[in-house]
Structures are given as C-alpha cells and as structure tokens.
Amino acid sequence: MASANTSWSEENLSCTICLDVFNSPVTTPCGHNFCRTCIHHFWDKKLEYKCPLCNELFHTRPDLRVNTLLSEVVDRFGTSVRVKEEPCVEPGEVPCDVCTGTQLKAVKSCLVCLISYCQTHLEPHQRVTVLKKHPLVEPMDRLEDRMCEKHDRILELFCKKEQVCVCLLCTVTDHKSHPVVPLKEEYEVKTAQLGKIEAEVPQRIQERKLKIKEMKDAVDLSKKDADKEIADARQALTSLIGSMVTGFLPTTMGWYLVITLLSVSL
Structure with missing residues (x-):
C-alpha cells in the first residue's frame, strides 16, 4: 500500500484571519479553516454570516466544531507565522477590524468583506486569487454604514437635488439626471x-x-x-x-x- 507524502507549509497551517498558526481550528461548511476564536469574532461584527475567504453566505450561523485532524497536524509541526511589528492605531486613524489584541492601524478597507485591514491581515487579499478580486480603498471606519442598502455598493457620491449620499448605481436608477458630485x-x-x-x-x-x-x-x-x-x-x-x-x-x-x-x- 503506497503512502502519500503531504507537504505542509506555514501557509497550510495558518489562519487567514489572524495569520498565526491555527488555535482550535474549525472548518466552515464551505471547507475553509479558521481559528475558532477568529471566526466567531469575525461573525460577531457582521449582520450576515459569510466565509472570509470565498464570501459564501450562510443563512444561519454555523455551529462549528474543532477539526481534530488539523489540530493534531498543527501540534505535530508546531509552525507559526512571523508577524512584523507594526505601529498601533493613533487617534483619528482607522483600526484594523481583525486584530484581536492590540489593534493596529488599518492600511486598506475591503468593499466586499466590509472590513479594514492592517498590513499583516491584508496579506491574504494580496496573495489569495479569490481575495485579489476584492476592491480595496483607503481605510474607512464603519464601512457597513457607508454602503447603499439598495445596491450594496459604497456611497461615494452626493445628490445635490435630494441632499443624500448615493452610490454609482443610484445615478442611473432613482437619481438619474440628478446633479451629483463626489462625496x-x-x-x-x-x-x-x-x-x-x-x-x-x-x-x-x-x-x-x-x-x-x-x-x-x-x-x-x-x-x-x-x-x-x-x-x-x-x-x-x-x-x-x-x-x-x-x-x-x-x-x-x-x-x-x-x-x-x-x-x-x-
């Protein structure tokens, strides 16, 4: 009976939310793994329950259990991702939504995930193919409040006629022919x-x-x-x-x- 050699790397054993070695790893219904604390903390901030990687929407909050096999692999290899020191958030700056301890300064905000990331936690969006497609903008606080409820797009324009914030799709529907300017x-x-x-x-x-x-x-x-x-x-x-x-x-x-x-x- 032939045995298969599996090559494990830091990338395989790291949570894409905290970028550290898995701690009590759980698996979502879509098959992605995260630290139990990380994914619960991630969902606590959301009105919808989505996978941070593939963005699959779950109608109810999944009841996740620890992946015992992955836990054993992590214990055996014991690898971890080195995180470079980054400056902490200063007053007036946007904090990283993923940092669980000391919050670091966010460098980008994702318009799909509706999360702001520090340089370390932004790394999956620069590496993972699916996440590379997510539009990134300069750090913005409270992204959920800046989204158009009708079109689920960022409110980046201002309608001069009705004195309200609108998204790009609003200008070709409800606010067609209305004078708009950048927000x-x-x-x-x-x-x-x-x-x-x-x-x-x-x-x-x-x-x-x-x-x-x-x-x-x-x-x-x-x-x-x-x-x-x-x-x-x-x-x-x-x-x-x-x-x-x-x-x-x-x-x-x-x-x-x-x-x-x-x-x-x-």
Missing part, C-alpha cells in the same frame, strides 16, 4: 460652510445680546414715561378737584362729582 468634494464644501457659520456665531450672539439690551432699555424707558404721565395726571386732577371744592356750592350734585373724581384718581 469628498461635498464634504469639503460643507466643512467650509460649517467653519464660516462657526466663525459668525460669536458675532451673532453679541448682536442678539445688544438687541435684547436695547429692547430692555426701551421697556424701562416706556415704564418711566408712563409712571411720569400717571403722576402728572394725578397732580392735575388733584388741583382740579381742589378748585372745584372751593369754587362750587356744596350741593349734593357737587359733592357727588367730587367723590367720583377722587375715586377715578385713586
């Missing part, structure tokens, strides 16, 4: 407008404060004028009543008129 260009325009508004806000606040002060001063002045007019009217009325009291006969009608005027003045 980056519209972002720069909006940023410039926002900067102008922010610069004008302090001046507008000061103008409003002056306007409020003017209105308050006008109210106070009107109140003073009204009080003065009332005081003058009372004084004039008092003088009039005094003249009437000394000049009129003390008839019943005269006293009634005096009492009425006094009640009005009070």
Whole structure:
C-alpha cells in the first residue's frame, strides 16, 4: 500500500484571519479553516454570516466544531507565522477590524468583506486569487454604514437635488439626471460652510445680546414715561378737584362729582 507524502507549509497551517498558526481550528461548511476564536469574532461584527475567504453566505450561523485532524497536524509541526511589528492605531486613524489584541492601524478597507485591514491581515487579499478580486480603498471606519442598502455598493457620491449620499448605481436608477458630485468634494464644501457659520456665531450672539439690551432699555424707558404721565395726571386732577371744592356750592350734585373724581384718581 503506497503512502502519500503531504507537504505542509506555514501557509497550510495558518489562519487567514489572524495569520498565526491555527488555535482550535474549525472548518466552515464551505471547507475553509479558521481559528475558532477568529471566526466567531469575525461573525460577531457582521449582520450576515459569510466565509472570509470565498464570501459564501450562510443563512444561519454555523455551529462549528474543532477539526481534530488539523489540530493534531498543527501540534505535530508546531509552525507559526512571523508577524512584523507594526505601529498601533493613533487617534483619528482607522483600526484594523481583525486584530484581536492590540489593534493596529488599518492600511486598506475591503468593499466586499466590509472590513479594514492592517498590513499583516491584508496579506491574504494580496496573495489569495479569490481575495485579489476584492476592491480595496483607503481605510474607512464603519464601512457597513457607508454602503447603499439598495445596491450594496459604497456611497461615494452626493445628490445635490435630494441632499443624500448615493452610490454609482443610484445615478442611473432613482437619481438619474440628478446633479451629483463626489462625496469628498461635498464634504469639503460643507466643512467650509460649517467653519464660516462657526466663525459668525460669536458675532451673532453679541448682536442678539445688544438687541435684547436695547429692547430692555426701551421697556424701562416706556415704564418711566408712563409712571411720569400717571403722576402728572394725578397732580392735575388733584388741583382740579381742589378748585372745584372751593369754587362750587356744596350741593349734593357737587359733592357727588367730587367723590367720583377722587375715586377715578385713586
């Protein structure tokens, strides 16, 4: 009975997600192997359950079990992939979605996998034939939110008419004949407008404060004028009543008129 010699390499024994030697390797229904922790962590971030290699979609989350044969092979050969040191992610940079420990800076984002990769985890996309076909763009955070829900393509344009982000296919369907511009260009325009508004806000606040002060001063002045007019009217009325009291006969009608005027003045 002839025996077959199998040649194992680091590539055969490495998880394509973490690029390290398999740790509790599991096999997906499509036949690809990953570390159990890696594939579960990968699916935890997704709304759909796809194979990271061939992109096959599983309708339900597969119940994966450890591949005992592959585990034994890994234990026997004990090889591992050397990972070069890379800079950690800095504030404002996009982190790698695959790194399980210290997150490294992403260098590319995949529009098919909807994942951002550091240089190390990007390696399968540069080596595996199927993954080479995936379009890569500059690192983008929260890729799922940047995809067109109708066409499943990245929102890279802005419709000026409806003021919404659209993908390339939208421009030949729902937004046909609508004026569109690159999203980056519209972002720069909006940023410039926002900067102008922010610069004008302090001046507008000061103008409003002056306007409020003017209105308050006008109210106070009107109140003073009204009080003065009332005081003058009372004084004039008092003088009039005094003249009437000394000049009129003390008839019943005269006293009634005096009492009425006094009640009005009070």
